[in-house]
Structure formats: C-alpha cells, structure tokens
Amino acid sequence: MLSLEKYWENTQILEVNRQQPRAYYIPYADAVSAKTGKRSRSPFYRTLNGGWKFTYYSSVHNITESFYETNYDASGWDDLLVPSCWQTEGYDQLHYTNVNYPIPCDPPFVPDENPAGLYVRDFRIEDSWNGKQIYTMFEGVNSCFYVWVNGKFVGYSQGSRIPAEFDVSPFVQLGLNRMAVMVLKWCDGTYLEDQDLWRFSGIFRDVYLLGRDPAHVRDCFIKPELSGDYSEGHLRCELDTTGPISLQAELRDAEGNLCANGHVEANGQAELTLSLQEPVLWNAEKPYLYELYLSDGQEILHFPVGFRTVSVENGIFTINGQAIKLKGVNRHDSHPDLGQTIPLNHMIQDLMLMKRHNVNTVRTSHYPNDPRFLELCDRFGFYVVDESDLECHGLAVSGDFHQLTRDPSWEKAFVDRVERMVERDKNHASVIMWSLGNESGYGPNHIAMAKWAQKRDDTRLVHYEGAAERYLGDTDTEDLDIESEMYPSLAHVEEYGADESRSKPLFLCEYSHAMGNGPGDLKEYWDLFYKYPKLMGGCVWEWNDHGIRTQTSAGTEYFGYGGDFGDQPNDGNFCIDGLVSPDRIPHTGLLELKQIIAPVRIEAEDLKAGKLRVTNLYDFSTLSHLSFAWKLEADGDMIEQGVLETVEAGPQQSSIVIVPIKHKQGEGRNFLTVTVRLKEAAAWAETGYEIAFAQFEIGKESAGSAQNPAWMEEIRQRPMHIREEENLVTVEGPDFCHVFDKVKGTFVRLSKQGVDMIHPPLAFSIWRAPTDNDRNIKHRWMEEGYHRAGMKVYTCSIRKQTEHVLEIVTEFSLGGYMKHPVLKGQAVWRVDGSGEVGIAAKIKVREGLPFLPRFGLQLTMPKGNEEVEYFGYGPHESYIDKRHSTRMGKYLLRVDDMFEPYVMPQENGSRYGTEWASVTNDLGMGLLFTGSQPFSLNVSHYLPEDLDQAAHLHELTKRNETVVHLDYKMSGIGSNSCGPELLEKYRLDEKEFEFSLQLRPVFKEDE
Known part of the structure; x- marks a missing residue:
C-alpha cells in the first residue's frame, strides 16, 4: 500500500494544512471586471478545471506506486474531465440509497476496500505571478482527499460540499508544476453525509488557483445594518488581513453611483463602516443590490450587498419588519448526466423555473450548494435556508439516532461543517437562515453548532428540524430560533398556529411530498399558512427528480433510479420525487403549486x-x-x-x-x-x-346541457327491434346495433352505422395503477384483492321492453379470490331509440374495507379512436385534490396528450369534474359520454395493469386500442409517499352510493 497517514478514520483530524475558512470571493484587477463576475477576467485567477489524468482503484490498499512524484509517468492513465463525478464517467458503481448507509454502520470506521481515484494535472505558473502568495481552492470533493504539488505533500481535507483551500506557495515554481490528488470514496465523514441521494465521488466542483499579494484581505464579513425606521443604513466590514494593507472602500448603488466611501489601514483584524441615508432594501420580490468594492494594491474585491433584516417578532417571522410566508422548495444538486456536478446555466435554469412558478424560497437540501448558486439567489431574489453538510440518517436504522451528536469525540466534526458553511456564505443577502443539517438526531454537538453560529452571526436565524418538540418533547432548543417540522398532519399545524403560548414561528422545512403523480394536499396547507401569522410557510419535497439518463442495450434512453445499476442497498425510485423531471420538464404538481402560492x-x-x-x-x-x-x-x-x-x-x-x-x-x-x-x-x-x-x-x-339538445327527444322515440338468442339480447335501431350479454351482465357490442365502438365488453372497475403516493395504502388494497376484482353476475333480466325503450337489470358483485366481495350492486341498463345506453348503478361496499381507488366504468375502443373532446377541468390532468391549476373549459386533445410521462409509470392523466366527453376517430365517429353528475375521465393507450407492471416508461407497450375510464369518483392523490395520509374528504370511502352515466354512439360531424 502507498505509504501515507491514515486520516480518514480519525475524527480529530478533519484537515491538514487547510486554510481557515473565509468568505467566497475572487480578486480582480479592476472594478469593471469584478462586477461581471467572470472569473477568467481576473489575472489573479487560474482555473484547474479541464482535462486531468485519472485512474481508479477499487481499494486504496491496492495503490503501491508513488503516483504523486514529479517524474511519475501517468501518460497511460485515462483522461477525465474535472469537475465531474467519477460514477457518471463509467468508474465504480452508480448507487442510490436514502436512509441506509452504503457501508457497515461502525463509526468512525469504513471498509478496508475503500475505492480511490487518483488525479494528476500539470499546470504553469506565469512570470506575472512571481512573488505572489498562491493558493489552490477545491470547491467540492467527495469524500476526502490528499493533495501533493511537485512531489511534496500539501494537505488533507474532508467535508464533501464545503470548500478546502491550501497555500501552495512553498511548493510551486515559475513554469511547469504538477498537482496530484487522491480522493477516497469513504471516510469517517461518510457517517455525516448520509443524505437521500446518489452516492457520488470525486472532484465534482471547481478547482482553481489564486495568486495573491503577500499582504491581502484574507476574509471580510460584510454586515448591512439598518436603523429602526430603515431610514439609515450602515455597512460594517469586519476585515482579516495577512499583513499591513491600505484599504479603500466604495459602495455604489445599482446604477453605479457612489453612495459612500472610506479608508482603513489594517494589519490583521480591522473594521470599516460605511453609512448611507434611505437605503433601498433587498427582498426576494425586489432584490436590490448595492456594489461594494474593496481595493488594496493590485487587488479589488467585489461584493453585492443587500440591506435587509431577518427577525422573529412576537412569534412571527419577518423580513425588513414585514411578516413573510416562505413559498419554498427543497433542492438537491442533481443533473441527469453529470450527477452532482452542476453547470452554471443549469443553476440559472432551476431558479428561472422557480421564479416562473411563484417560488420564493430554496432550502439547500442537505448541504451548501455551489457558491455561485447563492450569488444567483441574491440577484434573482430568493430566500435561502443554507444547510450544513450533515446527515446521519442511517443511525436511525442502527438503533441510536442520536449516537454521534451525543458523542464528544464528534463535536469537532459537527461544528466544522457549520463553521465552513457560515464563513463561506455569510455575505449573501439571500441567506436568511443557517440550518444545522438534516435528520441526524439532536444533542450536545448540534447545540455546539447552534451556539457557534449564533455567536458568529447574529443577523440570521438558526434552524434545525431534528429538535422538533413532537419528536423529543421538552429539550434544550434555546439556541434555535424557530420550530421546524416535517410532514406534520394538518391538525397538528393548525393546533400550533392557534396556540398563543408558542413564542417561535413554525417552519415546515419539508411538507407535501411531490413524488410521481402529486402532490395533492397543497391547498390545505396554504389555507392554514395564511390563516395563522405564526405559520411561516415551508418547502415542498422536492424540486427535481434525481433520475440518471441511461440507455437500454437496444439504445432506448430512459431515466434510471435505485437498483437499475445493480446497486445494493437501494431505495428504488424514491429519488424520483420532484416537481420537475430530471431534465427540468415541469410536472403538473409544479403547476398546482404555482397557482396555490400565487x-x-x-x-x-x-x-x-x-x-x-x-x-x-x-x-x-x-x-x-x-x-x-x-x-x-x-x-x-x-x-x-x-x-x-x-x-x-x-x-x-x-x-x-x-x-x-x-x-x-x-x-x-x-x-x-x-x-x-x-x-x-x-x-x-x-x-x-x-x-x-x-x-x-x-x-x-344542468350538467351536460349542451350535449342534450331538445331535438334529441324526438330521436329517442324512434322504434327499435329487440331479439333474444340464448344469453344475448340484440337491440337494433335505424342506425345502431347493440348487444347485451346476460351472462356477463354487460354490453359486448355498441355500434353505429356498422362501426363498432367497443371491444372487449364494458366492465366496472375499482383499480387504478398505484401512484407513488399510494405506496402505503396499496398494500391494504392488494390484501383485499382490489387489483384482481372481477365481476360476478347473480341475476340478469329484462325489466322493461317497449318499441323504443329497453331496460335490463343486473345484480352483481366485484371481488377476487380468497376474499369476500369488495362490493355488491344493482345496475340498470337502458337503451332508447337514439342508440343511447344509460347505466344507473346502486353500490354497497363491504364494511371494514380501506377506501376504494376508484369506481366507474371501463371500456376499450378499437384502434383509431384518437380524438378526445371534453368539457371539464383542463387542459392537463386533474384530481379531486389536485385541480387548482386547471380551469373549466372545452378541450380538444389527442389521446397521447392525456398522458403524463412520470419516470415510473402510474395512474395519470385523469380529468376531474368532466361533464361530457367524446372519444372518436378522426372522422368524428365514436362515443359521447354524459353524466347526471360530473365524473372523472381517463383516456389512455394503457390499461391500469400495463402501468402497474412497468418500472420505467420504456417498458410500456402502447396499445393500439383506446382505454376509457368513466369514474363516479377517483380517490385523491395526496402525498403519503412520505407525507400524511390522504385526507378523508378526498377518499372514495362511501359505503353506499349511486352512479349514472350515458353512452351514445355519434358521428360528430353530422350533429
């Protein structure tokens, strides 16, 4: 094995020679270049992004050569683009797991077979940097790494998503240099990075060099302060320098006008204050930014500055003294091709989509994002809950969720993660709260984090959901400024909002799980948020599906999820839980959110x-x-x-x-x-x-009035010819021929002018392809045989027969093997001289059963029936609890337009509140459906069974036939994949109900 210190299992060694954390900035040579934010325009910046030589080892113990030596021949290694995640480049194992650790839970120890990636890069130091203090910055490396320059050991760092900076001045020379990096997949920090995501490795964020004057501004904490009436602004700049400097400061407004300036002689710690009258305040709606320029010698540092306050007043969360509702989403770094390596334009695309859908808050779940993301949030206008790179969820499985936060030997690692985040991001107006991480228990180490954050920065709030009272009861949360919870019931949220004794506002850092077809409970939450001032809003889980773009052996492209790459353990499609698809196509759930938080x-x-x-x-x-x-x-x-x-x-x-x-x-x-x-x-x-x-x-x-004109009454009186042959009853009119099977208890043929409209027979249906939000209730549904419920006909007889009316009564049940029938009912089928078929059903559901997914009529129409016209909610899918983004109207669509392509197929595309609909071929020949009450419509090229059996879209085989569901009711969508159970008012839980519907063969162009 390569001879080196084994730091990766020592909780007391988090770094070697790493610089103290500081604010993010790039030094420039002039103000014009600095304001652009284009780093390449700085002569003091040199990117190390690009092509590196790379080789992968399945275990660090297999590395024997001194690859970091200057004369080592790495020409035979692979070429790898940096930044990147090595799993997306074909190395190691793509692996998704949520709660479970991918390694044995034995902190601080990790497997001896610890994969390693070796990187080598040659670079040049130009003469213009002669005499400079030279630093290398790694914005993100997962999970720990060692650095050498020109064969000399530079340092070590861990903490995957927070920067690590090293002074390489003693190791570099003018001209050609070589940097070597060894990245390990696992370290003791892995126990603190058990987030719900793909487990990526490598140098996945930017790497660069900075050439600084020997005496320079090392760090700057910019604190915009406001007078009580907001008429005066004071910009306090707390400086830390590496030596004696003469610093000039200019504060300019957004138009470039000078507002204030100042000067300070600094050597080490110093402070400078700039003041201005009537400052324009920053908020997410009007993100007004001033420009601060700090000049010393050759260097100019540029900081956008937003004047704003964040506070809790009488239990109410405020920005600039105004009560605010946080209309947020949780956002993971996730790219369908690049994993956790996120291009700048991809960040911009996300934020623009959020703005377009009325989102004003981002929780960086569950780690600090790329620092440029926060610059964008400052500029576009977002409130940011900045979260520490800390999650120990796997400990919940091991039996002691609080193990590490109660262990003093881990305190240093806990505090290090909040410290490096705060220091990096402290100058961003968009950051309104520091989060101590996610799902890591709660104990003394979290309290130490909170105390450190409060002492270092008193301008923001401190948040941590793991200390919620409903989990732990009365515990020490003095240093937490808000109460935060995940997925509480609506009753609990209302109880909190109404409780006048509560001194902290309530923030739902996660609520309303958007997995698959969902969420369906947004409005109820927001009714409460607006009703009670103490409720400050929350963040939907989550922004995007985490699918990985991949291909079948035949070349068909699809988005993969847990288990698709042989990864164990895995959590399947639980990473496909966003408001947008992996390639950022909005799901209907995002449209719903947009309207509700408008x-x-x-x-x-x-x-x-x-x-x-x-x-x-x-x-x-x-x-x-x-x-x-x-x-x-x-x-x-x-x-x-x-x-x-x-x-x-x-x-x-x-x-x-x-x-x-x-x-x-x-x-x-x-x-x-x-x-x-x-x-x-x-x-x-x-x-x-x-x-x-x-x-x-x-x-x-009355509903459907436009489809029941007065002239229909005369047509209904046209004579019919009825004949019985064994179990078949044939009904013929001037232009139709229908056949009813008394054994099957339903119509087996509907036709007009010789055009057959159905095949196979009409059938009652209670099953839907389970949605992701049905994942908990579906097991009870299946225990009762809902998915295999077939029809049993007890009796079938003609009740009324005249020249122009036929009525057939059927007594029936729906059920499957092993179980008593789910329901029993009576159906009265009626045909009149127009060819219209009416169905009136009375249903009794067996007591003690879970609510039904749906109840209605299922029919299949022959190939070619591709045109759907309806009057109801649209134009996109709608459900009883997911319809606020749709509007009543008349819509003309193709069958394929009705389909919503969720990464994992499931119930989709239904239209709630439909009053009439027609499904026809392109000549307008087909069936017209009307109801005495609005019904739920679904038109598709797939049966529920097709959707249920497919794990991915490419596994679906599109049927030539058109499948139509006409439902008395469809139960709601909810968000119970992770959120609370579906609200009772949205369940089809009636034990007795009646349902009526009319079907009429039509040639639309003749009517």
Whole structure:
C-alpha cells in the first residue's frame, strides 16, 4: 500500500494544512471586471478545471506506486474531465440509497476496500505571478482527499460540499508544476453525509488557483445594518488581513453611483463602516443590490450587498419588519448526466423555473450548494435556508439516532461543517437562515453548532428540524430560533398556529411530498399558512427528480433510479420525487403549486354585479407590474373579453374591481376567467407571462346541457327491434346495433352505422395503477384483492321492453379470490331509440374495507379512436385534490396528450369534474359520454395493469386500442409517499352510493 497517514478514520483530524475558512470571493484587477463576475477576467485567477489524468482503484490498499512524484509517468492513465463525478464517467458503481448507509454502520470506521481515484494535472505558473502568495481552492470533493504539488505533500481535507483551500506557495515554481490528488470514496465523514441521494465521488466542483499579494484581505464579513425606521443604513466590514494593507472602500448603488466611501489601514483584524441615508432594501420580490468594492494594491474585491433584516417578532417571522410566508422548495444538486456536478446555466435554469412558478424560497437540501448558486439567489431574489453538510440518517436504522451528536469525540466534526458553511456564505443577502443539517438526531454537538453560529452571526436565524418538540418533547432548543417540522398532519399545524403560548414561528422545512403523480394536499396547507401569522410557510419535497439518463442495450434512453445499476442497498425510485423531471420538464404538481402560492388572490364579491375582490399577497410590491384580463365563456365558447383598468392594492391589501360585462350570459355553463400577467418582461419571464388566474361560474344549468339538445327527444322515440338468442339480447335501431350479454351482465357490442365502438365488453372497475403516493395504502388494497376484482353476475333480466325503450337489470358483485366481495350492486341498463345506453348503478361496499381507488366504468375502443373532446377541468390532468391549476373549459386533445410521462409509470392523466366527453376517430365517429353528475375521465393507450407492471416508461407497450375510464369518483392523490395520509374528504370511502352515466354512439360531424 502507498505509504501515507491514515486520516480518514480519525475524527480529530478533519484537515491538514487547510486554510481557515473565509468568505467566497475572487480578486480582480479592476472594478469593471469584478462586477461581471467572470472569473477568467481576473489575472489573479487560474482555473484547474479541464482535462486531468485519472485512474481508479477499487481499494486504496491496492495503490503501491508513488503516483504523486514529479517524474511519475501517468501518460497511460485515462483522461477525465474535472469537475465531474467519477460514477457518471463509467468508474465504480452508480448507487442510490436514502436512509441506509452504503457501508457497515461502525463509526468512525469504513471498509478496508475503500475505492480511490487518483488525479494528476500539470499546470504553469506565469512570470506575472512571481512573488505572489498562491493558493489552490477545491470547491467540492467527495469524500476526502490528499493533495501533493511537485512531489511534496500539501494537505488533507474532508467535508464533501464545503470548500478546502491550501497555500501552495512553498511548493510551486515559475513554469511547469504538477498537482496530484487522491480522493477516497469513504471516510469517517461518510457517517455525516448520509443524505437521500446518489452516492457520488470525486472532484465534482471547481478547482482553481489564486495568486495573491503577500499582504491581502484574507476574509471580510460584510454586515448591512439598518436603523429602526430603515431610514439609515450602515455597512460594517469586519476585515482579516495577512499583513499591513491600505484599504479603500466604495459602495455604489445599482446604477453605479457612489453612495459612500472610506479608508482603513489594517494589519490583521480591522473594521470599516460605511453609512448611507434611505437605503433601498433587498427582498426576494425586489432584490436590490448595492456594489461594494474593496481595493488594496493590485487587488479589488467585489461584493453585492443587500440591506435587509431577518427577525422573529412576537412569534412571527419577518423580513425588513414585514411578516413573510416562505413559498419554498427543497433542492438537491442533481443533473441527469453529470450527477452532482452542476453547470452554471443549469443553476440559472432551476431558479428561472422557480421564479416562473411563484417560488420564493430554496432550502439547500442537505448541504451548501455551489457558491455561485447563492450569488444567483441574491440577484434573482430568493430566500435561502443554507444547510450544513450533515446527515446521519442511517443511525436511525442502527438503533441510536442520536449516537454521534451525543458523542464528544464528534463535536469537532459537527461544528466544522457549520463553521465552513457560515464563513463561506455569510455575505449573501439571500441567506436568511443557517440550518444545522438534516435528520441526524439532536444533542450536545448540534447545540455546539447552534451556539457557534449564533455567536458568529447574529443577523440570521438558526434552524434545525431534528429538535422538533413532537419528536423529543421538552429539550434544550434555546439556541434555535424557530420550530421546524416535517410532514406534520394538518391538525397538528393548525393546533400550533392557534396556540398563543408558542413564542417561535413554525417552519415546515419539508411538507407535501411531490413524488410521481402529486402532490395533492397543497391547498390545505396554504389555507392554514395564511390563516395563522405564526405559520411561516415551508418547502415542498422536492424540486427535481434525481433520475440518471441511461440507455437500454437496444439504445432506448430512459431515466434510471435505485437498483437499475445493480446497486445494493437501494431505495428504488424514491429519488424520483420532484416537481420537475430530471431534465427540468415541469410536472403538473409544479403547476398546482404555482397557482396555490400565487401572489394574487381573486375572489367573488358579487358576481351578478361583476364585483371581484383582488388581494395582493406580495409582501413588498404593489400590483402595478401586473395586467388583468378577463373573458366570459358559455360551454367553453367565447362570449366576451376585456382588460381591467389598473388594479391598485398595496402589499397584503385588497381592493374591489368590477368586470364590465356588457353582453347577456350565454345558455349552458357560463364561466368568467381572470388572468394575471406580467406587463413587462422580467429577468425570468417574458411580457405577458401568466402569474395566476381565477375562474368563477356565473349561473348554472344542468350538467351536460349542451350535449342534450331538445331535438334529441324526438330521436329517442324512434322504434327499435329487440331479439333474444340464448344469453344475448340484440337491440337494433335505424342506425345502431347493440348487444347485451346476460351472462356477463354487460354490453359486448355498441355500434353505429356498422362501426363498432367497443371491444372487449364494458366492465366496472375499482383499480387504478398505484401512484407513488399510494405506496402505503396499496398494500391494504392488494390484501383485499382490489387489483384482481372481477365481476360476478347473480341475476340478469329484462325489466322493461317497449318499441323504443329497453331496460335490463343486473345484480352483481366485484371481488377476487380468497376474499369476500369488495362490493355488491344493482345496475340498470337502458337503451332508447337514439342508440343511447344509460347505466344507473346502486353500490354497497363491504364494511371494514380501506377506501376504494376508484369506481366507474371501463371500456376499450378499437384502434383509431384518437380524438378526445371534453368539457371539464383542463387542459392537463386533474384530481379531486389536485385541480387548482386547471380551469373549466372545452378541450380538444389527442389521446397521447392525456398522458403524463412520470419516470415510473402510474395512474395519470385523469380529468376531474368532466361533464361530457367524446372519444372518436378522426372522422368524428365514436362515443359521447354524459353524466347526471360530473365524473372523472381517463383516456389512455394503457390499461391500469400495463402501468402497474412497468418500472420505467420504456417498458410500456402502447396499445393500439383506446382505454376509457368513466369514474363516479377517483380517490385523491395526496402525498403519503412520505407525507400524511390522504385526507378523508378526498377518499372514495362511501359505503353506499349511486352512479349514472350515458353512452351514445355519434358521428360528430353530422350533429
């Protein structure tokens, strides 16, 4: 084995020769270059990103050669791009696990077979750096690493997602140099990095050199302070220098105007204060940034500065004294091709998508992000909960969740992680809270972290969910500024909000699990957040699916998840739990979130008079940047439209507006829709981008009235010919022929003008392909045989037969082997002279059963039925608890348009509240469906069984036939993959109910 000190299992050695942590910055030579933030424009910066020589060892013990020597021949090694995760480049094992450690739980020890990656890079030091103090910075290396330069040992560091800086001045020379790095997959720090993610290794963030003047600003803590009435701003700069310097400071506004300047002679610790009157405040809605330039000798440091306060006042969370609701998401670093190596444009794409969907907060779950991410949050306007790289979730499996935080020998490692995060990120206006990590128990080491953070920075709050009272009861949380919880019940949230004795605001750092088709409980949370001032909002879990782009042996591309790469242990598709797909295509859950957290609320005040109440839910902005347009539709057809005059309402204020409707309402269903859009383009969206909408029904006629015109009554009276042959009843009219099978208790043929509309027979259905949020309840469903429930016909007889009406009554049950029937029912089938088939069912569900996934009629239509027209909620999927982002209207789609491509196939694409629908071929020949009450519609090229049996999209085989579900009800989606159980009001838990529906063969173009 290579001869070196074994630091990776010593909890007291976290680094060797690593520099003290400091604020993130790059020194520049002039202010113009500094303001661009383009690091390559600095003569004092030299990237080491790019091509490195690389070789991989399955165990560090297999390394015998002194690869770090200057004359070592690495020409035969592979070429590897840095930064990168070596698993995404074909080395080692792609591995996803959530809670479980991927190694035996034996802290601080790790397996002897510890994989290692060796890196070698030659670089040059130009003459212009002669006399400079030269540092190398590693922004992120997983999990620990050793560094050599020109054959000499430089240092060691661990802590994967926080920077490590080394002074290499004693080791480098002008001209050619060589750097060698050994990265180990595991170290004792692995026990503190058990986050729910892919386990990546390597130099995965930027590496670079800095050439500094021997005496320079080493660190700067910039503290914007405000007077009580916000009329005065004071910028206190706490400096740490490496020697005597003469420092000039300039503070400029966003337009470049000089606001304040100053000078200080510093040698070591020093302080400088700049003052200005009437400062413009920073907040996420209006992220106004001043520019601070610190100049010394050849160097200029640039810091964007946001003046703002963060505080808790009477149990209420405030920014700049204003109560704020955090409308947040949890975001992992995740790229479908690069793993945890995140390009700058990818970060920008994420933040722009968040802005477009009304998100104002990011929790960096569960580690500090790339420092440039925080610069973007400052500029775009986001509140950031900055989280320490600390999670010990696997200890929960081992039996002692609090083991490490209660062990004094680990205190140094715990505190090191919050210290390095705070020091790096302390100058960012966007950071409003420091988080002590995630799911790591709670004890003295966390308290030590909190005390350190509070002492170092009194301008922000300290958060840690693991100390929640509902987990630990009464414990020492004096140094935590807020109460934080995950996935509490709505009842618990309301109880907390209403409890006047609570002195801390409640933050739901994780709530409403967005896995797969979901989440479905957003509105209920936000009703409570707005109701109680003490509830400060929360962050949905989570932003993006963590799929890895891969291919089948046949070359079909798909997103892989846990277990797809032979990884053990793994947590399957639990990493596919985001609001956007791995390649950042928004799921419908993100559209739902956008509408529910929209910054404008519109409510009916007096619809007959056209009066609406508009509430401005912005915290600091008026509505002057928004336009309001309206339209009135009857049965989906436009009657009138217009634009509202300027809507005026201050932050958190309401106003009454009148929609100037001139025309009379149309017949049928009349809906008024108001859309709220940007008047001018923003950095993240174009002019006219929709921020929110509201829809109201004006008057109401019977559902489906447009599809039951008066002329139908005459057609219903047309004579029919009925004949019975054994178990078959054939009904023929002038242009239709239907066949009912009395043994099967259903129609086996529906046709018009010789065109068959169904195959196989109509059937009742209670099963849906389980969603990810059904993962807990589905086991109870399957125990009761819901997924195998077939129809048993007890009796079937003709109840009424005339020249133009036929009624057949069937007594039946649905059930599977081993179990008593799930339900029993009576179905009355009715056919009239128009060819319309009516079904009226009375259902009784067996007592003691879990709620049903659905109940309704399933039918399969022949190939070619690709056109879907319906009146209901759309245009995208909607469910009883996931429909606020949809609006009532008339929609014309293709069957494939109804499908939502979740990474793991599951129930998708249903349309809640449908009043009528037709499914036809391109000539308009097909079936029309109407209900006496709205129904749930699903049209697809897949049976529920197809979706249930496929683990990935590419495993689905698209059927030529069209599968239609017409459901009395579909149970809601919820977020019970990790969140609370589905709310009772969204469950199909009725023990007795009635359901009626009409099916009519149509040639649409003739009607």
